[in-house]
Amino acid sequence: MILIRDKRIKPPKYLVDILRFRDQLSYVRLENGYVKIGALATPWDLSQSILHRDERFAGFRDVWSKFGTMSLRFMATIGGNIATATDFSDYLVLLHVYNASVRLRGVNGERVVPLEKLILERRKPDLKPGEIITEVLFPEPPVGASSAFEKFDRRSILVAGLANSASYIQLEGKRIIDVRISLDTTGLNRIPGRLRELEDYLKGREFSAELIEKAVEEVIPRSVAKYSDWWASGEYRLEMTKVSVKRSLLKACKRLGVV
């Protein structure tokens, strides 16, 4: 609506109200080893579900606490957050570290597409005409895993974020069994993506704050590029991305009781 009002996109010829399916599509379920979220679930719906009660999903609480304002948390949907497909889609950033996919349904049937393949360009998800996102799904994380999301900006709320990141980590003792890290954007394309080089660096090593510090300082400058605009320079964004990633990794580890 805002993009239409600002004349940044043309008004559509037809408008289809999918919120009529809200009762059917606002669930959160654990089913056959998968976490399944109906596309019309709002942040409020998520806050009332297991996602806010179980430490394996702690990053969802972080996104919630930074998402828009309270009233918007009753209005925004997770499907809409993904379909918006920008570096400002906070749930999209978090869902990347859960290896999430979306279920798409249209007149020609159904398909399941991993998030990394869904977003073609900024504001351009791979949605065919007549197709909508009906569900987000990801493998249920094992016990001993947790996540965190960090949003950094000049204010704590009602901001898009200058350096947002999410981390997922699974530890055995202090050994890093699995780690996944995502950023609001890793390059100049301004769509969320994974930081695999940093993940590979950390995997299999013993966790320590020094390790995180060293890994982030070494890997991020060579594998991440940030844009400049009138809010902040690329250099500043990059510097704060390092801080954001360190914080989200440490926060996830703290949740596993090792910091």
Add this chain to the structure above:
Amino acid sequence: MRGLHRVKMRVNGRDYELEVPGHERLLDTLRYRLGFTGVKEGCGRGECGTCIVLVNGEPRNSCLTLTARLDGAEVTTIEGIAPPGKLHAIQVAFIETAGVQCGFCTPGFIMVAKALLDRNIDPSEEEIRNWLTSVLCRCGSYHLYIDAVKKASEYLKKGVVFIDERDVREKLHLRVVG
């Protein structure tokens, strides 16, 4: 977006049958079609919260809500939170804490406070702060709004929901001028 849509909705306890274009915002329906001018337009883009009303009990920025999709909905604005001649405990608490200056943001704050207190009659300060993020006040008396919600919670816990407007006036020595 051409063509008119038939919408039946209940606003402040009264049923309305409307024909609206697909792009009409709830904010405009309430203010300009139905005359509920307690709903304010600050930014028109979801940021200021002065336009917040309750739709089926949930807080909603009416500037981002299309009326056409509200067939069958129940809408409450500041005008509908207390019967005629009475004030809701939240309104009274806002008057008594005297945080309001220009008052433009007040309906938004009161509707959000209502949504919160309907869910939790005894919220913590952290919860109150969290819910009040929904509205911006340019005059800036946020700390007094937090006090107001605490005060409203005290009223509600005692079972006091509506208070006679005349009693409030007398107690606070308020006179209606003109």
